[in-house]
Amino acid sequence: MATVPAIGVLALQGDVREHMRALASSGVRAVAVRRPAELAAVDALVIPGGESTTMWKLAEAFELLEPLRLRIKEGMPAYGSCAGMIMLADRIEGGVEGQQTIGGIDMSVRRNAFGRQVDSFEADIDFADRGTIRAVFIRAPWVESVGPGVEVLGRVPGGAGRSDASAPRDASRGDGDEAGARTPAARPGAVADPAGDDRIVAVRQGPLLATSFHPELTGDWRVHSYFVEMVREL
Template sequence: MSGPGPGSVGRAVPRVGVLALQGDTREHLAALAEAGAESVPVRRPAELAAVDALVIPGGESTTMSHLLRVFELREPLRERLAAGMPAYGSCAGMILLAGEILDAGAAGRAAEPLGAIDITVRRNAFGRQVDSFEGDIDFAGLDSPMHAVFIRAPWVERVGDGVEVLARAAGHPVAVRQGNVIATAFHPEMTGDRRVHRLFVDLL
């Protein structure tokens, strides 16, 4: 793992932060704890500096992007990601971790990409809230399908070199990995299946 937090040396259990500005933070904190990590909420630059890795939860990507600026977290987060901090993003988290966002939102409130993984994503690609759905999908490296929950979900329209597609739905990539960054269009934190979180914790 590269880019660890300054307090990680000698720590047996990885400390994984969950961005706690908006979205389903509580569910990710619980899932990470069940997957064997020390999970902590992150709202301030000092809290970001103290974690080994970060999860960006589902929520509303334009609101989360705005709050990253308000809480002066955007640039410290970009710097940690550029330095190699492991990260996982679900739904809105996938959107923000991307290199490019299509239909990013209205000017002045648009979701801004953090550039942690070389993909192009389309916001709300599967439709609006009423078009949310669930289904079983095959996920690379897992011995049985995952039950996936899609809520106003994005999909990946372009995959860059070095990006591994882990799962597809409706013909589009919905789970990807590049190095120590993982992103899913669906919400594994909303089910009892902790395999994606364990996969992420195992990277650490």
Template sequence: MSMTFRHPTASLIVVGKPLRIGVLAFQGDVREHIVVLERLGAEVIKVRRPEELGSVDGLVIPGGESSVMDKLVRLFGLYEPLKAAIAAGLPVFGTCAGLIMLSRTVLDAMDDQKTLGGLDVDVRRNAFGTQVDSFETNLSIPEITSGKISATFIRAPIVERVGPDVKVLARLEDGRIVAVEQGNLLGISFHPEVNGDTRVHEYFLGRVATSLQPQES
């Protein structure tokens, strides 16, 4: 069954079979992402082992607790395979804790906390406070949609520095950065999987589909 996805530049591309998307499944909003991705027609697997990582076209790193996720990634022997996959160009989408995992530097990291890197950004964990300080707002993300996206922030990080090759996709009204992309990586501070809006996931699937297309010589 062929499937159509929207390329990030807004053109349409067609793939001949469902995209195989992994969700890093140690901790966090794993089920919620799976529901959205399957609704969009992707084949989804939970990734906990290197051999599972090697079978996917793209990967989602969900929100959760970044320090716990980091420990489990290392415990299960996925740290080096994940770094290698990112360096090799695997499309990866990190939400909230996933953004922290993809960042170059965590400004307020826990002792011994590591990141996978790939995004040349510095982030601050829990930049908005505790769980009770969670909030929703409407974001403008022109690269993804012409309309506003309802964004849910739950103990969310903020991007405080971006490198020269990082594209800022969205800011809050006060200017703080909450969505970025660089090469094969997409990182956001909020949780698009919790409110029924699938447009950010659609954008990611478009990036994955694009990565599978033959490159022009």
């Protein structure tokens, strides 16, 4: 691997510029990836927040879905935030009919688990060994279950955001922030609801990392620096 890794950002839809800025601030070369040749040229990949069904369909249209699956299978490090977490999940709850993912992380993810855009919120969570970070959740998924090889790196207390967060969602309404949407739509002062079960919102399996929140929107690059360290370790 080059002294300065080239980390791609899947640039089909979502928070591409924000992730590229965060990666550049973490000391790597950030590259937009839209074509198989561009994917082949990077050392690792970030899959941004956006809308997972749109991302899946665009990946197929740009003939990227199978190359993405192959690179992941071959061990390429990847980080997915929000919709990107869904794209890295082996299993989806609440997806649209026929929805596909790239896969790679042995987990089940519930799409739109925390609610719609108006239910967006922020919460303080402990992330890995990086201390407490402020996490932004926008139409976010959560992880319902993980396999034995998956390390849980962060949880949010109680489901958060709204009292009926565990109720089924309308799968047609999408997930993540819509293309072009910027940070929150968060309700002023919205915090995690301390009642109920903790929800898994950050995981790692080998070279794959996923969060249901958006660290690229906060100016705190500790999640990105954690991923960059993962890339440099390989």
